[in-house]
Amino acid sequence: MAGNVLVGGGTGFVGNHLCKVLRNKGYGVNVVSRMPGPHHVSWNEINSTGLPSGTSAVVNLAGQNVMDFRRRWTPGFKQNVFSSRVNTTSALARAIENASVKPKVFVTMSGISGYRPDDDVEYSEDSPIEQFDFFSKLCLNWENAAALDPVSASKCRTVTVRSGVVLGKHGGMIKQLYLPFFLGLGGPVGDGSQYMPWIHIHDLAGLITFALESEHVRGVLNAVAPQVTTNGDFTRAFARALKRPAVIPVPAFVFNLVLGAERAKMVTAGPKVLPKRARALGYEFSYPTVEAACEAVVKEA
Numbered sequence: 001m002a003g004n005v006l007v008g009g010g011t012g013f014v015g016n017h018l019c020k021v022l023r024n025k026g027y028g029v030n031v032v033s034r035m036p037g038p039h040h041v042s043w044n045e046i047n048s049t050g051l052p053s054g055t056s057a058v059v060n061l062a063g064q065n066v067m068d069f070r071r072r073w074t075p076g077f078k079q080n081v082f083s084s085r086v087n088t089t090s091a092l093a094r095a096i097e098n099a100s101v102k103p104k105v106f107v108t109m110s111g112i113s114g115y116r117p118d119d120d121v122e123y124s125e126d127s128p129i130e131q132f133d134f135f136s137k138l139c140l141n142w143e144n145a146a147a148l149d150p151v152s153a154s155k156c157r158t159v160t161v162r163s164g165v166v167l168g169k170h171g172g173m174i175k176q177l178y179l180p181f182f183l184g185l186g187g188p189v190g191d192g193s194q195y196m197p198w199i200h201i202h203d204l205a206g207l208i209t210f211a212l213e214s215e216h217v218r219g220v221l222n223a224v225a226p227q228v229t230t231n232g233d234f235t236r237a238f239a240r241a242l243k244r245p246a247v248i249p250v251p252a253f254v255f256n257l258v259l260g261a262e263r264a265k266m267v268t269a270g271p272k273v274l275p276k277r278a279r280a281l282g283y284e285f286s287y288p289t290v291e292a293a294c295e296a297v298v299k300e301a
């Protein structure tokens with residue numbers, strides 16, 4: 001399926017990587033961004049004039065960075081985190097509904113926070129998600145915002161990608177952890193026993209591309225590596241890849257103090273999530289283990 005892909009938030013950590021992959025495969029790529037630039041479209045243009053003509057697929061990766069530690073967890077910031085995901089997804093859904101020629105597919109992001117952390121429960125795409133805190137509410141609203149009216153839905157496949165922590169050198173969690181781990185100051189969060197579903201950025205871009213190109217793929221895909229991993233497993237693998245010790249645990253209360261308890265749950269707790277459908281539908285992970293993923297991250301230029 002070559003064609004023109006419109007990527008909301010295509011300037012970010014994941015977006016940058018995905019756009020490169022798509023361009024290398026011969027796709028035309030336009031990005032929806034708040035900033036002007038070549039091949040950039042503004043959110044105002046999406047709202048007023050709709051999709052650029054010839055758009056054959058739409059992806060949304062926009063969202064205020066939750067783990068921007070410079071930003072305090074205030075009501076205003078939380079609103080920004082929420083609306084930057086829900087409103088942009090909804091804007092693209094309305095633009096698809098209003099397009100006279102519909103794109104073939106609409107791929108949107110979500111997280112794994114709708115799965116309530118519980119050591120006794122293993123979640124797959126078949127598990128219902130529920131609202132029990134800020135991030136689960138966000139995931140529910142984010143996913144609902146992607147829903148199309150029945151006529152549009154019959155012409156445009158929709159795929160929801162529920163992503164775990166994305167591992168790559170140039171953004172997300174690794175960007176925050178690289179220096180302390182490099183200095184030998186890294187360590188597990190609390191006792192490190194909490195699950196930490198993750199995916200290597202190469203596999204996330206791969207899975208999104210797979211969703212764009214595979215007509216049999218629709219509905220939810222858990223974008224998490226098949227290896228069940230705890231925060232302690234990740235800590236050991238990342239430290240080993242950097243050839244550094246990582247023995248000093250950071251108590252959960254430190255994260256609660258620095259990030260705010262609500263936001264700190266992103267690192268102090270986690271559900272056990274498997275990519276059952278992604279594998280059943282035929283996606284093969286390039287980085288199935290956290291050891292291989294961390295080695296690759298450290299070697300990345």
Ligand SMILES: NC(=O)c1ccc[n+]([C@@H]2O[C@H](COP(=O)([O-])OP(=O)(O)OC[C@H]3O[C@@H](n4cnc5c(N)ncnc54)[C@H](OP(=O)(O)O)[C@@H]3O)[C@@H](O)[C@H]2O)c1
Pocket residue numbers: 009010011012013014015032033034035060061062063064065080084085088109110111163164165166167171172173
């Ligand atoms: N990274 C992870 O570990 C992870 C895990 C699970 C889910 N996700 C989700 O995957 C998506 C991409 O993640 P990422 O790490 O690539 O994020 P990112 O680097 O922070 O980039 C996201 C993009 O969203 C746009 N954006 C930021 N704030 C915005 C706002 N207030 N209103 C509208 N647009 C805004 C920005 O584009 P412009 O500045 O060009 O407008 C930015 O380039 C996000 O929705 C994120 O929630 C990420």
